[in-house]
Amino acid sequence: MEAVRINTPVRPAPAHLVPALSGSKTPVLSAAARRLGVLPMPNLAWTPEVERETAHLYEKIRSVMPPVEWPFHAPYVKAINDLKKQRNAVILAHNYQTPEIYNCVADVVGDSLQLAKLAASSQADIIVQGGVHFMAETSKLLNPDKIVLIPDLNAGCSLAASITGADVRLLCKTYPGVPVVAYVNTSAEVKAEVDICCTSSNAVKVVESLGVDTVIFLPDQYLAKYVAARTKVKIIAWHGACEVHERFTAEELNAYRANDPTIKIIAHPECPPEVIAASDFAGSTAAMIDYVKTQKPARVLLVTECSMADNVQAETGGVTEFVKPCNLCPHMKRITLPKILDSLIYLREEVVIDPALAVRARESVERMIRLG
Numbered sequence: 001m002e003a004v005r006i007n008t009p010v011r012p013a014p015a016h017l018v019p020a021l022s023g024s025k026t027p028v029l030s031a032a033a034r035r036l037g038v039l040p041m042p043n044l045a046w047t048p049e050v051e052r053e054t055a056h057l058y059e060k061i062r063s064v065m066p067p068v069e070w071p072f073h074a075p076y077v078k079a080i081n082d083l084k085k086q087r088n089a090v091i092l093a094h095n096y097q098t099p100e101i102y103n104c105v106a107d108v109v110g111d112s113l114q115l116a117k118l119a120a121s122s123q124a125d126i127i128v129q130g131g132v133h134f135m136a137e138t139s140k141l142l143n144p145d146k147i148v149l150i151p152d153l154n155a156g157c158s159l160a161a162s163i164t165g166a167d168v169r170l171l172c173k174t175y176p177g178v179p180v181v182a183y184v185n186t187s188a189e190v191k192a193e194v195d196i197c198c199t200s201s202n203a204v205k206v207v208e209s210l211g212v213d214t215v216i217f218l219p220d221q222y223l224a225k226y227v228a229a230r231t232k233v234k235i236i237a238w239h240g241a242c243e244v245h246e247r248f249t250a251e252e253l254n255a256y257r258a259n260d261p262t263i264k265i266i267a268h269p270e271c272p273p274e275v276i277a278a279s280d281f282a283g284s285t286a287a288m289i290d291y292v293k294t295q296k297p298a299r300v301l302l303v304t305e306c307s308m309a310d311n312v313q314a315e316t317g318g319v320t321e322f323v324k325p326c327n328l329c330p331h332m333k334r335i336t337l338p339k340i341l342d343s344l345i346y347l348r349e350e351v352v353i354d355p356a357l358a359v360r361a362r363e364s365v366e367r368m369i370r371l372g
């Protein structure tokens with residue numbers, strides 16, 4: 001695998017990650033809010049009615065949330081579920097969302113590929129993305145006529161921030177004729193410059209589908225190495241990295257294994273190669289969840305963002321014991337119940353993509369989806 005480093009100057013925050021504020025610092029209403037109106041703020045008191053109506057939802061997360069915390073979440077959970085019906089909205093939540101979002105207000109949960117596919121088949125008028133900005137952009141690309149909202153515009157991603165459209169154009173000049181595969185963890189601007197997208201669950205298949213002997217693979221250097229180790233296609237990689245997964249080390253995994261040789265260690269392919277080598281299995285977040293549900297290990301260590309262990313623990317009901325090395329994704333954690341509620345009331349922050357750019361970016365995502 002060949003690594004490429006093109007030094008680009010420090011850039012200001014991308015315009016799409018800067019919240020729209022008027023001169024008086026009062027949030028500007030989104031186009032959707034001007035069209036459909038703002039709704040009144042519901043009562044957020046912890047009442048016997050809220051307790052009764054949300055009891056079945058608390059049961060789902062009882063194993064990962066102490067009872068003392070539930071009265072803080074339950075009024076939001078009830079208000080959000082009521083407002084979803086009123087707005088004909090769905091909430092798509094990534095596997096890294098906190099348990100009260102993933103289990104109590106989300107309509108659809110999954111990895112990036114599952115969320116992209118489900119976004120494409122949604123019948124709702126409004127999609128609220130429980131995830132980071134590139135995921136909301138992907139939903140908007142696949143649903144150009146729907147309102148797509150991200151509860152916090154600053155929910156970015158270190159991978160998506162590592163490369164721009166101009167960087168890709170420069171790469172294409174450096175390697176003329178070499179096709180470009182982009183991980184979905186990229187901005188729409190980058191997706192518009194590439195041949196096809198991939199996720200961690202289909203990256204090898206996508207690379208091999210191009211029928212060439214060399215591809216440019218961006219932006220994750222570690223996913224690129226993971227792919228390079230599983231294909232004969234030569235990979236030219238960008239130097240991006242996930243700030244969460246690159247912090248795991250083989251030493252810490254080996255220490256867990258020394259402590260309990262029966263433990264199953266499963267890792268996300270965004271981890272460095274020595275971490276993958278120290279694991280029993282590597283796969284996308286959906287593949288990791290599937291591993292736990294089908295293999296039912298007695299004890300497991302999920303080498304990924306830490307909310308996922310809580311979510312799988314809640315779903316698998318005590319069959320498996322989870323060891324939780326906690327590396328949080330600060331971007332995923334920007335999405336909270338109060339911000340989701342605000343999204344539904346004020347219809348913010350609306351994801352807007354330049355239509356000409358969207359046509360090209362959509363083709364890269366749809367080409368991946370067509371591969372099946």
Ligand code: 13P
Nearest residue numbers: 111112113199200284285
């Ligand atoms: P998945 O597609 O495996 O869910 O990964 C997305 C992501 O951002 C992992 O950090």
Ligand code: SF4
Nearest residue numbers: 157158242243244329
């Ligand atoms: Fe991006 Fe890493 Fe967070 Fe996933 S976990 S959204 S790759 S920063």
